[in-house]
Amino acid sequence: MSRPFTPKVITANALLQGDVIYLSESGIWVRALHEAALIFDAARAEALLTEAQKDGMVVGAYLTDAAEGKHGPEPTHFREEFRRTGPSNYPHGKQETGARANV
Amino acid sequence: MYKYNDFDESFVRNRVAQFSAQVARRIDGSLSEEEFRPLRLMNGLYLQLHAYMLRVAIPYGTLNPDQMDQLAHIAETYDRGYGHFTTRQNIQYNWPKLPDVPAILSDLADVEMHAIQTSGNTIRNVTADHFAGAAADEVADPRPVAELIRQWSTDHPEFQFLPRKFKVAVTGAAADRAVVRAHDIGLVLKRQDGVLGAEIIVGGGLGRTPMVGKTLKEFVTFDDLLPYLEATVSVWNLLGRRDNKYKARIKITVHEHGIDDIRARVEDRFAAIKPTFGGVDMEMLREIEGHFVPPIFADKPVDAYTRAYEADPVFRAWADTNLAAHKAEGYAIVTVSLKKPGQTPGDATAEQMRALAQIARDYAHDELRISHEQNVILPHVHKSNLPALHAALKAFDLASANVGLVSDIIACPGMDYCALATARSIPVAQGIATRFEELKLEHDIGALKIKISGCINACGHHHVGHIGILGLDRAGVENYQITLGGDGTEDMVIGDRTGPGFAYDEIVPAIERILLSYLDLRDGPEETFLATYRRLGLAPFKAALYPAKEEKANAA
Known part of the structure; x- marks a missing residue:
């Protein structure tokens, strides 16, 4: 028996900047995880991922688990927590742009 | 140091032009990511967690001040104002943007540097003893051989699609400071009956299957060296x-x-290919050797050094830890620590890089080295210049007196940057260094090498740390395994795993327990941690690490 589907978001890195991006409900790539589309359906997730992987301006699109939070999707694994925040040794990355601060 | 000839210059410029066109074709959509990825990796460009990362080779760790200035310029112009020096004598920029990479490579070419073969299944940047050309115990300077290997391996048509990456390290001294036994090929230069050659060690490596290299041949003369490596x-x-x-x-x-x-x-x-070399390799080696003529060493008194050593305790503490024996009378090798407690190991700001370049011009015969231990070396400093040099370092926060001590930690970038990492390394290093700074125990503990990797690939050399730390993902949580008794020198030993790992907030206290028990267990201040471990084995340290379990076992 296959495992039940857990909610997911589609994430990737932007081709030019290299930074972390997420696919939103409107199909636009956004910089903040809480603005991403949380997908509850396996077939829809696969279909959206296939489309995302065809986008030439993004690199390495994949599905990752996320939980429904007060202001939008939240990470369930520490790797995704670091990706949405930035490194812990300097205040660089998303934590300085505010993409993380709105959560 | 080596100066590019016309061939080197045009090769590197052509590569910049070629890669610039590839970047343009990727951006306009003519190349897919699948097509572009191997091309960018051949030129040292990775895509990491938060951004691209450009890995620039510092061949055998040698830099001149103009090159260091250019690294600072790149850090400021295209990145976040700093660079990260790695365990393979590279510098990594953590925040370049794809459209800027051609300009960065062009700026590097202006100072005879490149990022070629810093990734991919090729022969990577050739590393060497960071005290090369200066160490008192050296048989021969390893850099001419390392440069010969760099030229031979760069774009070598037979070796562009190897089964996997391939790393070569060279040392010219019996005391191994280049971890040659943890490389695919390690060379130890030797002299036999007046003839120079090398012991060839093969099959060393860390990663998921750590192995100590084995001697393939005790002695190969320089005449046979390149064909033997090629074979x-x-x-x-x-x-x-x-x-x-x-x-x-x-x-x-x-x-x-x-x-x-x-x-x-x-x-x-070897028998089949040796005749095809026809001696051109030795002609090239002789030509390269001409680039590595030692500086003209001054013969002058060292009174200024002696006076400062006696009068200034801060200078004395620094001199005691950060200087090494030089082959020339009156000279010292200076290690500039990039490990100020709390700092990211191996990081230098653009301002610090420029300061180091100027200090090298003023006091160190225009030479700098990067060590695999992520520090900067000024290989030739007359002792009379050391007080002024120390003052200059202090002004740029570069005078930490901790080389070879508990806070001189090797740490890979870990999950703060690296896409392969399974846990963070940098904050663990920061935590340990800061904790022992608070305890004021660093000098009491003495010689110690802590090495931290954020995944099983072991860029942080944890297997050969006296204390090694490996960060893993255990059921979605960072978990750190400890190994003890590793040694990366000529007596290389892979460390022993202590047992179950520790959570992120438990790892610094765990290291503290190990070191406090070492202070109790040692025979005296002259017995190092490693010597104590070799004498007593794992058991007493295990008891300190897992106290509750030991008590339970004793009660049973």
Whole structure:
């Protein structure tokens, strides 16, 4: 028996900047995880991922688990927590742009 | 140091032009990511967690001040104002943007540098003893041989699609400061009956299957060295496992076939290819050797040094830890620590890089080195200049007196940057260094090498740390395994795992328990941590690490 589907978001890195991006409900790539589309359906997730992987301006699109939070999707694994925040040794990355601060 | 000739210059410029066109074709959509990825990796450009990362080679760790200035310029112009020096004598920029990379490579070419073969299944940047050309115990300067290997391996047509990456390190001294036994090929330069040659060690490596390199041949004269290396890589290129990337490195090939079988194959191949070299390799080596003439060492008194040493305790503490014996009378080798407690190991700001360049011009015969231990070396400093040099370092926060001590930690970028990482390394290093700074125990503990990797690939050399720390993902939580008793020198030993790992907030206290028990257990202040571990073994440290369990076992 296959495992039940857990909610997911589609994430990737932007081709030019290299930074972390997420696919939103409107199909636009956004910089903040809480603005991403949380997908509850396996077939829809696969279909959206296939489309995302065809986008030439993004690199390495994949599905990752996320939980429904007060202001939008939240990470369930520490790797995704670091990706949405930035490194812990300097205040660089998303934590300085505010993409993380709105959560 | 080596100066590019017309061939080197046009090769590097052509590569910049070629890669610039590839970047443009990727951006306009003519190249897919699948097509572009191997091309960018051939030029040192990775895509990491938060951004691209450009890995620039510092061949055998040698830099001149103009090159250091240019690294600072790149950090400021295209990145976040700093660079990260790595365990393979590279510098990594953590925040470049794809459209800027061609300009960065062009700026590097302006100072005879590049990022070629810093990734991919090729022969990587050749590393060397960071005290090369200066160490008192040196038989020969390893850099001419390392440069010869760099030229031979760069764009070598037979070796662009190897089974896996291939790393070479060279040392010219019996005391191994280049971890040659943890490389695919390690060379130890030797003199026999007045003739220079090298011991060839093969099949060392860390990663998921750590192995100590084995001697392939005790002594190969320089005349035979390059054909012998080519024969070795060539044998592995055909024999190495391409079906399983975890079994592709030459250490596995040597392990599976046995060193005697590999040696016989290499000897056969060597006999076949040696005549094709025709002596051109030795002509090139002689020409390269001309670039590595030692500076003219001054013969002058060292009174200024002696006075400062006696009068200034801060200078004395720094001199006691950060200086090493130089081959020339009145000179010292200076290690500039990039490990100020709380700092990211191996990081230098653009301002610090420029300061180091100027200090090298003022006091160190225009030479700088980067060590695999992520520090900067000024190899030739007359002792009379040390007080002024120390003052200049202090002004740029570069005067930490901790080389070879508990806070002089090697740490890979870990999950703060690296896409392969399974846990963070940098904050663990920061936590340990800061904690022992608070405890004021660093000098009491004495010689100690802590090495931290954020994944099993072991860029942080944790297997050969006196204390090694490996960060893993255990059921979605960062978990750190400890190994003890590792040694990366000529007596290389892989450390022993202590037992179950520790959570992120438990790892610094765990290291503290190990070191406090060492202070109790040692025979006296002169017995180092490693010597104590070798005398007593794992048991007393295990008892300190896992106290509750030991008590339970005793009660049972």
